[in-house]
Amino acid sequence: MIYAEHLKKEFKKVIKEPGLKGSIKALFKPKKEIVTAVDDINFHVSKGEILGFIGPNGAGKSTVIKMLTGILTPTSGECRINGQIPQNNRQKYVKEIGVVFGQRTQLWWDLPLTETYNVLKEIYEVSDENFKKRMAFLNEVLELEGFIKSPVRTLSLGQRMRADIAASLLHSPKVLFLDEPTIGLDVVVKDNIRNAIMEINKEEQTTVILTTHDISDIELLCKRIVMIDKGKNVFDGDLHELKSKYGQIRELHFETTTKDISNVLAYKEHFNFIDDDISVNVDGNLVNVRFNSSVVPVSEMLKYTLQKIDINDISVKDADIEEIVRRLYKQGV
Amino acid sequence: MKTIKRAFRMHRIFVIQELKRMMEYKGDFIVGIIGFLLGQFFNLLFIWIIFSQIPNLVGWTLEQIVFIYGFSLIPKGLDHLLFDNLWGIGHFIVRKGDFDKYLTRPINPLFHVMVEKLQIDALGELIMGIALICIVLPSLVIEWSFIKIVMILIVIPFATLIYTGIKIATAAIAFWTKRSGNITYMFYMVNDFSKYPINIYNNFVKTIITYIIPFAFTAFYPAYYILTGENPLFNIGVTVLIAIVIMSIGIFIWNRGIKAYESAGS
Amino acid sequence: MRRKFKIYKPFINAGLQEATTYRVNWVFLTLCNVLACFVSYFIWKAVFLSSGSDTMNGFTMPQMVVYIFLMFLTSLLISSGGTYDIGEEIRDGSIAMRMIKPISYNATFLFQELGNKIMTVCILVLPIIIGVEICRTIFTGAIQFNIIGFILYILSCIFAYLINFFFNICFGFIAFVIKYLWGANMMKNCLIGFLSGSVIPFSFLPDILEKIFLLLPFASLNYTPVMIYMGIYSGFEILFYMGLQVFWVVIFWGLSKMLWHIATKHLCVQGG
Numbered sequence: 001m002i003y004a005e006h007l008k009k010e011f012k013k014v015i016k017e018p019g020l021k022g023s024i025k026a027l028f029k030p031k032k033e034i035v036t037a038v039d040d041i042n043f044h045v046s047k048g049e050i051l052g053f054i055g056p057n058g059a060g061k062s063t064v065i066k067m068l069t070g071i072l073t074p075t076s077g078e079c080r081i082n083g084q085i086p087q088n089n090r091q092k093y094v095k096e097i098g099v100v101f102g103q104r105t106q107l108w109w110d111l112p113l114t115e116t117y118n119v120l121k122e123i124y125e126v127s128d129e130n131f132k133k134r135m136a137f138l139n140e141v142l143e144l145e146g147f148i149k150s151p152v153r154t155l156s157l158g159q160r161m162r163a164d165i166a167a168s169l170l171h172s173p174k175v176l177f178l179d180e181p182t183i184g185l186d187v188v189v190k191d192n193i194r195n196a197i198m199e200i201n202k203e204e205q206t207t208v209i210l211t212t213h214d215i216s217d218i219e220l221l222c223k224r225i226v227m228i229d230k231g232k233n234v235f236d237g238d239l240h241e242l243k244s245k246y247g248q249i250r251e252l253h254f255e256t257t258t259k260d261i262s263n264v265l266a267y268k269e270h271f272n273f274i275d276d277d278i279s280v281n282v283d284g285n286l287v288n289v290r291f292n293s294s295v296v297p298v299s300e301m302l303k304y305t306l307q308k309i310d311i312n313d314i315s316v317k318d319a320d321i322e323e324i325v326r327r328l329y330k331q332g333v
Numbered sequence: 334m335k336t337i338k339r340a341f342r343m344h345r346i347f348v349i350q351e352l353k354r355m356m357e358y359k360g361d362f363i364v365g366i367i368g369f370l371l372g373q374f375f376n377l378l379f380i381w382i383i384f385s386q387i388p389n390l391v392g393w394t395l396e397q398i399v400f401i402y403g404f405s406l407i408p409k410g411l412d413h414l415l416f417d418n419l420w421g422i423g424h425f426i427v428r429k430g431d432f433d434k435y436l437t438r439p440i441n442p443l444f445h446v447m448v449e450k451l452q453i454d455a456l457g458e459l460i461m462g463i464a465l466i467c468i469v470l471p472s473l474v475i476e477w478s479f480i481k482i483v484m485i486l487i488v489i490p491f492a493t494l495i496y497t498g499i500k501i502a503t504a505a506i507a508f509w510t511k512r513s514g515n516i517t518y519m520f521y522m523v524n525d526f527s528k529y530p531i532n533i534y535n536n537f538v539k540t541i542i543t544y545i546i547p548f549a550f551t552a553f554y555p556a557y558y559i560l561t562g563e564n565p566l567f568n569i570g571v572t573v574l575i576a577i578v579i580m581s582i583g584i585f586i587w588n589r590g591i592k593a594y595e596s597a598g599s
Numbered sequence: 600m601r602r603k604f605k606i607y608k609p610f611i612n613a614g615l616q617e618a619t620t621y622r623v624n625w626v627f628l629t630l631c632n633v634l635a636c637f638v639s640y641f642i643w644k645a646v647f648l649s650s651g652s653d654t655m656n657g658f659t660m661p662q663m664v665v666y667i668f669l670m671f672l673t674s675l676l677i678s679s680g681g682t683y684d685i686g687e688e689i690r691d692g693s694i695a696m697r698m699i700k701p702i703s704y705n706a707t708f709l710f711q712e713l714g715n716k717i718m719t720v721c722i723l724v725l726p727i728i729i730g731v732e733i734c735r736t737i738f739t740g741a742i743q744f745n746i747i748g749f750i751l752y753i754l755s756c757i758f759a760y761l762i763n764f765f766f767n768i769c770f771g772f773i774a775f776v777i778k779y780l781w782g783a784n785m786m787k788n789c790l791i792g793f794l795s796g797s798v799i800p801f802s803f804l805p806d807i808l809e810k811i812f813l814l815l816p817f818a819s820l821n822y823t824p825v826m827i828y829m830g831i832y833s834g835f836e837i838l839f840y841m842g843l844q845v846f847w848v849v850i851f852w853g854l855s856k857m858l859w860h861i862a863t864k865h866l867c868v869q870g871g
Binding site: 066069070071072073087090091092094095097099101104106108110111115118119122123124125151 | 342343346347350353354357358430431433434436437438439440441592595
Binding site: 360361362364365366367368369371372374375376378379382383386387388389390391454515518519520521522523525526529533534535538 | 628631632634635637638641642644645646648649650655656776777782783784785786788789790792793798799803804
């Protein structure tokens with residue numbers, strides 16, 4: 001369905017030295033530098049899949065999305081969506097995709113929401129009959145009813161996002177691109193939007209590519225993720241794989257009555273942990289130990305801990321994706 | 334044919350959308366129209382004060398000057414009314430990355446940008462232009478003929494396209510430089526020269542506004558034809574020709590610009 | 600004082616850098632403003648040619664040329680645009696970003712513009728002044744440059760700038776009422792262009808209008824500095840009109856404070 005092969009994108013960037021001198025220099029003789037925003041990205045997505053596209057800020061996520069949507073032309077490499085190369089016949093191609101940029105809106109700011117849909121209906125040449133059906137469906141999934149008559153500028157961020165997603169789906173696209181669809185929203189609204197995305201994906205087999213910084217988006221929506229950093233692929237696989245590959249991290253959480261535990265407990269020395277594999281956090285009588293369970297099994301850790309100190313309460317947790325991603329980002333893999 | 338029909342349909346839809354938007358901010362739009370009316374009013378006051386001190390301006394009577402001035406406002410006002418959104422390209426649409434929107438829609442981006450907004454302020458210019466012509470018409474000796482009226486009807490849309498073409502060309506520069514609003518603005522300042530008879534200028538300025546940045550064809554030459562009936566081939570014919578050339582140049586630069594945008598991004 | 604200045608130095612820098620970041624644009628903007636002068640120049644040339652006399656209402660053609668370019672120069676020097684959207688910022692709440700900084704709101708604008716002004720002075724003002732002086736010397740056969748006149752001109756420009764600055768702040772509050780400021784701004788510019796004498800010297804107007812216009816704040820913007828520079832005002836007149844400038848600075852400063860007060864109160868009510 002979607003293929004990206006050796007995608008590469010370079011930008012020319014004008015370098016400005018700081019200060020007044022730099023400003024004047026830039027006025028007469030701008031210095032240019034080539035920046036590689038995306039470097040040899042490969043992945044493919046099958047029909048009906050939801051792909052999470054993650055990476056730290058400036059990793060090149062948006063650039064990839066812009067290439068896939070036909071806004072930017074790759075410097076080299078190729079992407080094909082549904083057998084089409086977006087840049088070849090963009091106007092035809094974009095009828096098959098829907099795009100939402102979380103930070104921008106394509107809604108008519110000063111007019112009631114319905115007006116936007118009426119115009120988009122014309123732009124995408126949706127027939128009256130399909131439009132009616134479509135609106136009914138979107139209404140049900142995204143619950144637009146309550147604010148569809150209000151001017152867009154009066155909508156809350158969550159409502160606006162729902163409205164924007166509906167706008168991008170009006171013409172029944174085969175692929176939906178969501179660039180940070182949950183940015184800045186509260187938990188309830190996030191949930192709402194995630195459910196809607198899931199429902200649309202299930203009902204219509206819409207392929208979804210979404211970028212996000214919110215790990216719960218990924219956990220709840222995506223079976224597969226592609227992670228990029230500094231323009232390069234660093235991981236491509238499903239969530240379980242990521243967890244089993246990097247997810248040996250466990251958290252030991254307990255409350256103790258023993259004072260000065262750092263003198264009593266010496267995990268690092270006792271088990272010969274290396275730096276990255278253990279971290280201990282003490283907050284009063286609450287202790288949090290994060291360790292790599294492939295080095296030392298959980299049972300050993302528990303045994304050692306219980307031997308050494310008095311425990312009121314103890315729990316063991318799986319590391320969440322967030323922790324994995326944090327480690328991945330930090331290491332740069 | 335189908336594309337043209339669709340284009341008209343889309344245009345109509347955008348215009349209706351804009352009218353609805355205006356209804357939301359009636360007061361603002363009235364202020365806008367009055368603003369432009371007032372702007373023209375002060376320019377005329379200037380002309381009028383000057384004429385109170387001199388019998389004629391290098392051979393032109395007050396009425397003739399006002400006629401040329403009034404005529405100049407019509408193509409300008411039409412372009413301003415219909416295609417003003419092009420200014421946005423040079424000012425912020427490209428710089429803020431909002432141009433992406435147009436590239437994800439299945440209509441020609443240039444067409445989309447052009448017809449998306451309606452600049453109702455321009456009515457101030459149009460009203461003033463028409464009013465001025467009506468006021469001075471009775472005191473002008475103009476021979477009317479069927480051909481002349483046809484010529485006028487032809488020349489107005491083409492004179493308008495000179496403005497539009499220049500705006501497209503200069504706005505498109507933003508695809509490389511991110512901002513080009515001031516370049517468009519500069520061309521518009523040149524256009525100030527065209528509100529007056531060109532024989533008040535020296536040869537250098539005359540050459541510029543006739544052959545380089547041919548704004549003289551948006552106002553002076555056609556108006557001169559209407560006043561005198563002289564040389565329609567040049568006054569009207571060349572206007573049409575220049576409009577076509579400028580639109581072509583504009584569209585050429587625009588298309589190159591979009592390519593640059595696609596490969597440079599924001 | 601030094602410390603105080605240090606806080607605002609980054610703003611001057613920001614203004615300077617803003618002017619250079621979009622360099623192509625900036626050069627063009629400057630060029631097109633000069634063009635407008637040439638339109639007036641040619642019109643006046645034709646007017647003098649048609650009038651058949653050397654002087655019109657006390658102006659000779661060379662004086663007129665000097666007048667046009669000095670008017671242009673002065674409006675460059677005293678222009679103030681940073682406050683354009685103050686009302687808009689208050690209404691949409693983004694003013695909060697400025698209010699949380701421990702510095703004066705007006706001063707940040709003022710210093711940011713100062714940066715921009717330095718650029719203008721370096722690139723435009725000096726060449727124009729030199730050009731104007733060369734013209735004056737050629738036309739009259741003697742050097743006309745008068746250092747005291749020039750210093751008074753600069754002083755008068757500073758007052759004019761302050762009037763403009765506070766006036767624009769007051770004007771910016773219109774955004775409370777009108778969302779879309781383009782038309783209102785157009786109206787303002789036309790009005791100021793005419794009432795400040797940029798379009799036509801007041802001596803061309805009927806007597807009564809001339810007297811009224813001279814007392815309005817707009818004459819304190821461009822007209823007063825230019826008249827001082829050209830040596831048209833006598834010693835007493837200079838004193839009177841500069842006094843008037845100070846008066847208007849105080850009035851608009853007070854007015855802007857008042858509006859600010861009202862507007863921010865409104866902000867609290869809205870919970871913006």
